Amino acid sequence: MEQEPDRGVPEPLRRELRSELAAARARPDSDRVRDAEMALGTRGAPWPEATPDARRARLAAAMLALLRHRRPASTICPSDAARVAAGDAWRDAMDTARDVAAELARRGVLSVRQRGTDVDIATAAGPVRLARGPAW
Numbered sequence: 428m429e430q431e432p433d434r435g436v437p438e439p440l441r442r443e444l445r446s447e448l449a450a451a452r453a454r455p456d457s458d459r460v461r462d463a464e465m466a467l468g469t470r471g472a473p474w475p476e477a478t479p480d481a482r483r484a485r486l487a488a489a490m491l492a493l494l495r496h497r498r499p500a501s502t503i504c505p506s507d508a509a510r511v512a513a514g515d516a517w518r519d520a521m522d523t524a525r526d527v528a529a530e531l532a533r534r535g536v537l538s539v540r541q542r543g544t545d546v547d548i549a550t551a552a553g554p555v556r557l558a559r560g561p562a563w
Contacts, residue, residue, distance in 0.1 A: 435468075435474065435513070435514020435515055435516075436466075436467060436468065436510070436511050436514065437510050437511075440493070440507060440510060440511050441467065443493065443496055444463055444466050444467050444489075444492055444493070444496070444511065445467070446496060447459070447463045447466075447492050447493075447495060447496035448460065448463035448464065448467065448492075450496070451463050451495075459492070459495060461488070462487075462488040462489075462491045462492040462495070463488075463492045465484065465485050465488035465489075465492075466485065466488045466489040466492040466493070466508075466511050466512070467511075468485075471484070471485060474512060474513050474514065474516065474520075475516075479523075482512065482513075482520070482523060483523060483526075483527050485512045486508050486509065486512045486520065486523060486524050486527045487527050487530075487531060489507070489508035489511040489512050490503065490505075490508045490524075490527065490528065490531065490537065490557060491531075491536075493507055493508065493511070494537075494557065494558070494559055499559060500558070501558070502540060502556035502557055502558045503556065503557050504554065504555075504556060504557070505521065505524040505525055505528050505555065505557060506521065506524070508524050508527075508528075508557075509521050509523075509524040512524075525548055525555075528548055528555075528557055529548045529549055531557075531560070532547075532548060532560060534560075534562060535560045535561045535562030535563075536559075536560050536562055536563060537557050537558065537559070537560045537563075538557070538558045538559070538560040538561070539551065539555050539556075539557060539558075540555060540556045540557075540558055541553065541554070541555050541556070
């Protein structure tokens with residue numbers, strides 16, 4: 428039996444992730460399905476009960492699922508992933524979201540951008556955007 432989606436996911440992002448999950452299941456692509464399910468909260472422990480590693484995994488899954496669903500040149504804000512993963516506690520998840528984005532950027536999966544230019548998230552001050560990286 429499938430878990431209910433996490434009710435803390437904002438509705439516009441929930442619709443986007445449900446669409447991504449349907450697309451992933453239609454292909455089928457197990458990585459896409461896993462990421463969309465984790466982002467929606469239908470796979471894994473709910474955010475408040477999750478271990479730190481599970482929280483990082485859910486944030487990464489949310490980043491990947493959102494970027495997969497959008498056009499290749501599109502970007503997301505790290506706060507989108509934090510809102511998906513942590514719901515109302517998204518502000519508390521922002522440091523971890525930036526850490527997860529930094530790890531994915533080191534692996535080349537994501538690029539971190541500020542005003543359209545690639546930056547190092549560790550030294551970037553202010554808002555950043557996440558895009559598909561060279562190793563996407």
